[in-house]
Amino acid sequence: MLLSAADGPPAGAAERGKLLFIQNCALCHATGVATDNQPMSGQGPNLAGVVGRKAASGAFGYTEALAASKLTWDPATLDRFLASPTALVPGTTMGAAVPQAADRADLIAYLSTLPALAVTPPEAAPRTELAGHSEAGDWRRAAPGMKYHLKAADLPAPYSTASSSNGPRVVHPTPTSRLAVPAGFTVRKFAEGLTNPRLTRVAPNGDIFVAETAARRIRVLRAADGAEAPTEMSVFAEGLDRPFGIAFYPLGDRPEWVYVANNNAVIRFPYRNGDLKARGPAEVIVPQLTKGTGGHSTRDLAFSLDGRRLFISVGSASNVGEKLESKTPEEIRQWEAGHGRGAAWGYEANRADILVTDPTGREPLRTYATGIRNGVGLAVDPATGVLWTSTNERDGLGDDLVPDYITRVREHGYYGWPWYYLGDHEDPRHRGARPDLAGAAIVPDVLIQAHSASLQLTFYPAATGPAAFPAQYHGDVFAALHGSWNRQTRTGYKVIRVRVDHGVPTGAYEDFLTGFVTDDEHVWGRPVGVAVAHDGALLVTEDGNGTIWRVAFGAAR
Numbered sequence: 001m002l003l004s005a006a007d008g009p010p011a012g013a014a015e016r017g018k019l020l021f022i023q024n025c026a027l028c029h030a031t032g033v034a035t036d037n038q039p040m041s042g043q044g045p046n047l048a049g050v051v052g053r054k055a056a057s058g059a060f061g062y063t064e065a066l067a068a069s070k071l072t073w074d075p076a077t078l079d080r081f082l083a084s085p086t087a088l089v090p091g092t093t094m095g096a097a098v099p100q101a102a103d104r105a106d107l108i109a110y111l112s113t114l115p116a117l118a119v120t121p122p123e124a125a126p127r128t129e130l131a132g133h134s135e136a137g138d139w140r141r142a143a144p145g146m147k148y149h150l151k152a153a154d155l156p157a158p159y160s161t162a163s164s165s166n167g168p169r170v171v172h173p174t175p176t177s178r179l180a181v182p183a184g185f186t187v188r189k190f191a192e193g194l195t196n197p198r199l200t201r202v203a204p205n206g207d208i209f210v211a212e213t214a215a216r217r218i219r220v221l222r223a224a225d226g227a228e229a230p231t232e233m234s235v236f237a238e239g240l241d242r243p244f245g246i247a248f249y250p251l252g253d254r255p256e257w258v259y260v261a262n263n264n265a266v267i268r269f270p271y272r273n274g275d276l277k278a279r280g281p282a283e284v285i286v287p288q289l290t291k292g293t294g295g296h297s298t299r300d301l302a303f304s305l306d307g308r309r310l311f312i313s314v315g316s317a318s319n320v321g322e323k324l325e326s327k328t329p330e331e332i333r334q335w336e337a338g339h340g341r342g343a344a345w346g347y348e349a350n351r352a353d354i355l356v357t358d359p360t361g362r363e364p365l366r367t368y369a370t371g372i373r374n375g376v377g378l379a380v381d382p383a384t385g386v387l388w389t390s391t392n393e394r395d396g397l398g399d400d401l402v403p404d405y406i407t408r409v410r411e412h413g414y415y416g417w418p419w420y421y422l423g424d425h426e427d428p429r430h431r432g433a434r435p436d437l438a439g440a441a442i443v444p445d446v447l448i449q450a451h452s453a454s455l456q457l458t459f460y461p462a463a464t465g466p467a468a469f470p471a472q473y474h475g476d477v478f479a480a481l482h483g484s485w486n487r488q489t490r491t492g493y494k495v496i497r498v499r500v501d502h503g504v505p506t507g508a509y510e511d512f513l514t515g516f517v518t519d520d521e522h523v524w525g526r527p528v529g530v531a532v533a534h535d536g537a538l539l540v541t542e543d544g545n546g547t548i549w550r551v552a553f554g555a556a557r
Contacts, residue, residue, distance in 0.1 A: 017110030049116025206534030468536030
């Protein structure tokens with residue numbers, strides 16, 4: 001259940017539905033016109049006037065499955081969809097179900113109060129050229145080898161540009177669609193026909209595990225070294241709750257468990273090398289991560305090199321902690337004593353952070369680091385044992401704020417969200433709320449063009465297979481950028497290489513795999529997962545058209 005009956009008005013009330021919406025849905029969906037520099041809608045479509053509207057109508061980049069459904073959003077249909085989106089519309093990427101009938105009734109009652117917006121047709125709405133607008137991250141400039149080094153000292157002021165709502169329309173690739181990689185590399189489609197492939201990890205024996213998040217399953221692909229396509233594909237486990245993170249335990253060549261991070265729990269399946277299906281039922285390791293299940297839904301997992309710690313990333317429920325209740329200094333002190341410096345509370349409790357327990361889950365969850373808005377990807381440096389994260393920062397402050405980032409994570413470190421960002425930059429939406437945190441936020445190691453949506457990351461090892469990259473890539477990081485919606489000119493939609501010198505990031509990154517954007521409005525691929533195959537190739541999942549791509553060094557093979 002999203003809220004208990006004690007959390008607001010009685011069940012069945014539009015007022016309670018509004019509270020449910022704010023705390024669980026507002027990160028992705030707006031319900032009205034933009035105000036105070038805020039975008040009209042976020043990562044999902046605007047829901048103003050949704051009741052009575054045809055499904056997939058409007059300018060948002062809806063999936064083909066939803067467009068083909070021919071549904072009209074009356075209360076009964078909304079109830080069925082919210083109860084199980086993928087059951088009603090197989091192929092939709094809406095994975096957040098609302099299991100309780102009372103909660104659905106409240107949400108629908110609230111949505112029924114929202115009037116439709118008068119929308120200017122897209123062809124009649126000219127793009128505005130804004131003074132001071134930076135084109136440094138424009139998709140047109142993306143190309144393998146293009147270098148970037150963003151610095152906190154060079155950030156613009158908040159609202160230097162208006163906040164945009166510019167989600168992409170995902171289309172099929174055309175005959176002229178081409179991906180680009182550095183000289184000496186080749187890129188080929190490895191697999192297709194997957195449903196919402198997200199994070200991917202490679203088992204010690206070389207099998208490729210992929211989280212098909214919206215389809216609620218983990219898939220396994222098997223391919224020989226150097227193969228251009230998998231020879232076997234199997235569903236390892238299904239019926240899961242928005243699975244994302246995958247990890248093998250214990251570390252080494254003979255894991256006994258496959259760990260999976262669901263939206264609000266961590267489970268594990270018994271495993272032996274070569275298993276294409278789980279050999280037993282799931283065992284619950286962490287039964288609950290947070291009290292709420294809305295907002296950012298991705299949870300990643302990583303084990304410390306000594307095998308004693310299990311790290312779990314949990315994204316925020318909201319953009320920037322809207323409507324957090326205030327606390328007195330003493331209440332804050334008591335809260336932080338148990339949750340870490342800068343930890344948010346209320347519906348954001350245990351969120352926007354990285355949690356840690358032991359591999360059995362017997363140790364109580366505790367906070368490892370705070371203020372990390374949405375640490376989608378986790379990875380442990382195999383050379384140093386240091387934990388890294390790939391993080392999506394907040395929206396609504398303009399085209400070039402706030403940079404996403406990739407960074408080493410300091411235990412007990414505070415990274416700013418929601419009150420500050422990148423050191424002592426105070427978020428104007430929380431002006432004066434936490435003067436005690438001024439200057440306390442750690443500046444991340446590698447700043448990435450704002451709104452790029454950095455997702456999974458992986459270290460490139462000293463690989464020796466037939467597709468292995470040259471030695472200068474060993475120890476560097478690759479990360480997938482899913483692509484912007486809150487920026488006037490599109491950025492992201494690519495894979496980048498982060499430069500690392502003896503375990504220390506230089507702060508610089510460069511484009512590695514580009515070409516997923518078709519034009520200003522359309523894209524044909526949205527990278528999510530990156531993993532190094534047994535033969536040294538880099539595997540890249542993209543959830544726009546459900547494909548996996550393989551980048552190898554040397555001639556096509």
